[in-house]
Amino acid sequence: MLLSSLNIGDFRNFSQTQLEFDDKCNIFYGENGSGKTTILEAIYYLILGRSFRSHILRRIIKYDSNSFSLFGKIRQDNRTIPVGITKSTEASKHIKIAGKEVSSNIEITKLAPLQLLNHNSYFLLYEGPKIRRQFIDWGLFHVEQSFLDLWRKVERILGQRNIALRKKSPADHIRAWDKELARLGLELHNYRNQYINNLLPIAKTILQTLLGNFSINISYLPGWDVSTNLELFLTNNLKTDLQFGYTTAGPHRADLKILINNVPAKDTLSRGQQKLLLYGLQVAQGELLNQLTGKRCIYLVDDLLAELDMQKCCLLAKVLLDLEETQIFVTGLNPGDLETVFGNHSNSKKTLHVNNGTIEN
Ligand SMILES: Nc1ncnc2c1ncn2[C@@H]1O[C@H](COP(=O)(O)OP(=O)(O)OP(=O)(O)O)[C@@H](O)[C@H]1O
Ligand SMILES: [Mg+2]
Incomplete structure (x- = not known):
């Protein structure tokens, strides 16, 4: 198109x-x-x-x-x-x-x-995890038909759970949201994890052309300890969530870690090199989109x-x-x-x- x-x-x-x-x-x-x-x-x-x-x-x-x-x-x-x-x-x-x-x-x-390559691209390194989740979600939105609907459902349930936490509602009222949040949250996590796994090899090839032989490591941080079942994790974390008044861990807290020679990219690359890294990642997203959908x-x-x-x-x-x-x-x-x-x-x-x-x- x-x-x-x-x-x-x-x-x-x-x-x-x-x-x-x-x-x-x-x-x-x-x-x-x-x-x-x-x-x-x-x-x-x-x-x-x-x-x-x-x-x-x-x-x-x-x-x-x-x-x-x-x-x-x-x-x-x-x-x-x-x-x-x-x-x-x-x-x-x-x-x-x-x-x-x-x-x-x-x-x-x-x-x-559409991909915009401008000074906002630096946000991926300098802003909070929300931007990095949006980066992943751009790909999923264009690849997975059901993604937007899933994302909206997770946001809605989280919002309801957080209201209950803020109001210090009884534990069973809060936990009423956990089963569905865990089910949909896990689906969201799997999509994102898979997306990054697919993106990495393409990104590495492009970044090698743009940046040369840096050792580039991009890892997906799920937002909770994935060795624990998510519903159980939410239950175990309820005391902390009540203290803070919101759901402190889960797939909605997922993030990306971008390391160059084992150091965060923003602490080690020059401004121009960062630009090449970020634009390279965006080009890789377009390439992956094409491989998965033909678009x-x-x-x-x-x-x-x-x-x-x-x-x-x-x-x-x-x-x-x-x-x-x-x-x-x-x-x-x-x-x-x-x-x-x-x-x-x-x-x-x-x-x-x-x-x-x-x-x-
Ligand atoms: N609402 C508006 N109505 C009319 N003119 C506007 C409005 N908002 C911004 N401008 C003017 O429109 C122009 C928009 O410039 P733009 O940012 O597109 O320039 P540019 O060619 O990209 O410049 P640069 O090389 O500095 O990046 C500016 O001259 C700005 O002052
Ligand atoms: Mg301009």
Whole structure:
């Protein structure tokens, strides 16, 4: 699946802009503040129904307008599927897919798996475990039909159990949730564990190309002592949970440990090396998605050249372009550097100059 066109209306500094995309490689260059990241943000918003920069709608709608609109065409096999979203300050929201109004972006998200490679990628190393669970869950969402439903059920039961813990309800009221939580939680754990096992060999190959011969170790931490039956574990842990007022251990506390030469990656790799590690992991996710489902994801890469030397930029560009039938959108300041990095690797590409909220071919 790929995005063949995008119409942007009153989104940040763009008034009305029609963009036609290359199937493989789309490069946007221009001065600071010209609107390069905004184009990636618009694609992201169309597909996921939210921004990666702000949760506040007013910040995203063009200053002199009250609503924005984004319309795109997604191509899947031989089908073209029109998708669109409009949002206004009066809180009205319309999302359409193939001419049909829908209540959320979820079907568009399923249709076009998307990976954003930007400074937010560093969150995987620097933020808490939730981000790392989301990293795993991205893959499961796109691979396992039933995953979203399972995840929502676990969250709902956990929420109920935590309310009971906070209220210091009698033990049997709290434990009433444990059987179902253990059953579904274990299912969630097995999915995640399997996903990481599948991802690791692919990631290692890609990371060897990008980083060289570091010893990379990524392990999945289940969130509780898996040698104990989960229901029994929850029972045994009840006293601690009552003290804290929430469920302190279980699959909802799962995490990933990323070690380089046995040291946490963020303590040992340089900033540029971290970028290569993180982007490499995201590329591996796309590769695994393809192996398991035949689907391809779209890559949005903001400021690809920042923090990387030219040789590493070329390596990263090659890794991205080697992904067959994968569409990438890249931004950068300097067209000459982008040409050096992408020119040798891609026959098919489109380079667009972004100038103060307009596009010049
Ligand atoms: N709601 C808005 N309405 C109009 N303009 C906006 C709005 N929000 C931001 N802007 C402006 O739109 C532009 C968006 O810039 P964007 O971040 O896309 O630039 P960029 O080309 O990625 O720059 P850089 O190279 O610095 O990353 C900026 O000039 C910003 O000031
Ligand atoms: Mg930018």
